[in-house]
Amino acid sequence: MATVLEAQASAPARANRRHISLLVVAHMANDAYHGFLSPMMPLLAQRLELSLSMVGLLSSAHGITADMGQLLFGYFSDRLRKGWLMALGPLCGALMAFMFFMPGFWPLFGLLLLAGVGSACFHPVASVLANQSAGSRKGLGVSLYISGGRLGMAVGASLATFLATRFGPDGVAFGAIPGLAFGSLLLFLSPPYRGDAARAHPNLIETLRSLRGVFRPLFRLWVVNFCRTSVTMTVNAFVPLFIVSTGGTIAQGGRTVALHLVAATAGGIYGGHLSDRLGRRSVTIVSLVLGTPLLVLAFLVPDPYRTLILMAAGASFYAQMGVSVTYAQEIAPAHAALVSSFMLGVMWFAAGGSMVVVGALADAFGLAGTLPVYCAVVGGTGLALSFGLPKFK
Template sequence: MQTRLSNGLIMAALGHLAIEFSSNFLPILYPLLMVHMGLNFTQVGTIALVATTATTLAQPFFGYLSDRWGSERMASLSIIWIGVVMGLVGFAWNYPSLLLLIALGALGSAAFHPAAAVLAASHSGPRRGAGLSIFSVGGNIGSALSPLWMATALGLFGMAGTATLMPIGLLAGILAYRLLRPTPSARQKQGADRGHAAADGFLLGLILVVVAVMFRSWFQVALTTYLPVWIDQAGGGVAVGGRYLSVLLFAISVGSFVGGPAGDRLGLWQVVALSLAAMAPALWLFLNTQGVLQLVWLAVVGITIGATFPTSIALALDAWPRQAGVASGLLMGLGWLPGGLGASLTGMVADRFSLTVGLNLLLVPPVLGLGCILAYALARRFHLRAGKIQRIFFPSNHV
């Protein structure tokens, strides 16, 4: 990976780590909340729905703001916000207050992702896939560390252990603000990049990539939400469930790390398609094996999920370069919207039948996502051919 590690790229990745570290501990809380607040599977799914909905619906708006006002300050302040608000989750006194805090904390994630993705891409040079891999793997490491940290903090301090997120968010946000402040030359370069972005975006391609990510997020959020509960019900206990979740999340970070460079070498949409094609078989094998082999298939599931992160972001930015913040906001915003809906649906199926039946339902979304990516590849071919024909007959329209 020969991508230049500029301050902007490094800080975007570290900021992503801090954001995910402050928000991905919720599955560890679910078994405890089911006991302390008497929650059922549907209510647990609703928590995931609130978190993902608050994040996803706001991201296109924050992406628009980052295009207009710059992304450095927005990314820095969002790290502080989410650390402070999510640190208060353990002090929620009832179910509505819990939902409110989670929704407010999710706004920090919504503000960060579009801005930081544009920062990472703009500091990656020609190997955008590799640069976005570095950005993605930072977030996935944070996601993997979050349940381990929170399991320890909850063991030491009880529900008040969530407050340990506050100093981490404050320190990371202040550091990001100091390192991400653009120099005058960087501001001029960003303005030039916007001015030279391709005028003819591929809107259909952007839509198809976003829909494919919707199906992947349905799969991912539902699996990460209920994996610890499924392991706990199987007799493994909360601690074992946390370890399984960490294996999955670390594997996702591995997939994120290799996915971008693979996309630069093999093709972006090809890597996304291969990952989605392998996702459902790997999940089925995980659900139907035990022991070490089960962990191996869980890791394969995580790698296939992670490999789609940097590649899908790069596809979206390539499809709609004129408004990079909006494109990344749509992908990481609307693209994640079905995650909470899928988790809620999985919870409803689990309440009516069993959690195993609910998890088997997740074999469907990756197949639908694969269909979208294959449609993208076909539509892109026609789009490029149409562009060549237009340049031949109307050369004055393409400077």
């Protein structure tokens, strides 16, 4: 009997495929609505007479609540441990479908803030559930979950583009239907959150004190992740405008972003698989080594080469995204939801804020002069810092 128990204890934990699959689909549903904004930005800019600085501010608006809110909800998720909180993501995100009903810049800004609250609830809980459901292959499991979000953004961009071109801008509102339906189902189908809420740290001060010993590697990983996310967010926010400014159409801009995100999905899955074999640090470095020059090159060549290179850059950069969450959870396993929100939410908020800077630079120097230089400088900074990350899987 002892031998059997020892063998069971030493056997690698098996992944719960049903839970992982549900989390991937849930992440697709949540992030699909964030994908609505980018391809519609040229139409919104024309209708509301927006400057590029205002475009950058709108691109960051969703993140003010969706991303910074994750830090707060991550802390409470470690205490409450309720899987049904995920349902608020697609339920609130569906508000994004009503963007063309907003009469001006500030009402649209407010709508994006409100839509982001659900995403702030969704991500900390879902990230931990993905880690718990992944078994011994946590890099692959979490990356599958993260890649569901990239695929969701691609689906959202494609759906918004189809609805706008088929029914006009106001027809984008039909896109709210699947989010409302699936979010309602998640209230009852969400995976259980394992662990005892009473074991969580009793207050925020003690939680922060317990993280002091791992702050330095966590912060370095966060900065590397910020650099990667800032340049990929630049693609999502400004490539449709860049394509239209060079004579392309709304449909071409939406298609390019969608293909970039589909390639990013594949890269994220394979990056997680490689990180289980080669280590999180190695995958992080290689993703930046390959992605940075590819992204710079994409702004210097015409289509169809631009789209193909953007797809390759997306696959390279996003190979690191899910890896960074697993990396952070391994650095601070007792605070998995909190560090996940730090690595995703706070980082996405900061990267979203950088879009205001990109927009202001583009107003001053033009999109063609700003985008390749910004991507080279910020991507190169992330690459340089990645060599100082801790060396463990």
